Amino acid sequence: MAITRADLVAAFPEFGNETVYPQTQIDFWLQQATKLYSETRLGASYTLAVLLFVAHNIVLSARAANAGVGGAAGLSLAPVTSKSVGGVSKSMDVSLTAYAGAGPYNATPYGQRLYGLLRSMATGPRYSVHPAVLAVRFGRRFV
Numbered sequence: 001m002a003i004t005r006a007d008l009v010a011a012f013p014e015f016g017n018e019t020v021y022p023q024t025q026i027d028f029w030l031q032q033a034t035k036l037y038s039e040t041r042l043g044a045s046y047t048l049a050v051l052l053f054v055a056h057n058i059v060l061s062a063r064a065a066n067a068g069v070g071g072a073a074g075l076s077l078a079p080v081t082s083k084s085v086g087g088v089s090k091s092m093d094v095s096l097t098a099y100a101g102a103g104p105y106n107a108t109p110y111g112q113r114l115y116g117l118l119r120s121m122a123t124g125p126r127y128s129v130h131p132a133v134l135a136v137r138f139g140r141r142f143v
Contacts, residue, residue: 003030003033003034003047003050003051004030005023005026005027007047007051008026008051008054008055011048011051012051012055012110015055015058020062021058021062025058025061026054026058029053029054029057029058030050030054032053032057033049033050033053033054034050036053037049037050037053041121042121045117045121048117049114049117049118052110052111052113052114052117053110053114055108055110056105056107056108056110056111056114059108059110060107060108102115
């Protein structure tokens with residue numbers, strides 16, 4: 001089943017404005033996502049992964065477009081962690097909401113959710129072996 005703009009807007013209504021988030025851009029990122037992610041590997045989470053990927057990238061594109069209005073389009077935008085106006089200043093600890101090692105996925109909340117989802121899918125099966133079995137196999141105690 002093909003994922004569409006309607007699916008994106010149903011999951012994330014904030015992307016309903018076609019002027020800010022044009023259909024052609026959504027179609028482009030949907031196409032990229034289907035090349036990058038495997039439905040077989042992600043199973044029931046495939047649609048969510050694709051929608052998060054699209055949301056992440058169209059937010060980055062919208063930010064770049066807005067930067068182009070008052071600045072230079074295409075500049076990397078990092079989170080602002082402190083700001084001062086007159087005698088008032090504000091700072092934030094972005095490490096509380098960022099994944100270590102996630103790089104550009106941390107640039108949007110959708111990217112962070114996608115990164116968390118992908119990490120959870122990459123853990124693979126887990127199993128444990130009783131220490132007595134290890135002792136017999138390797139000739140020493142592991143407890």
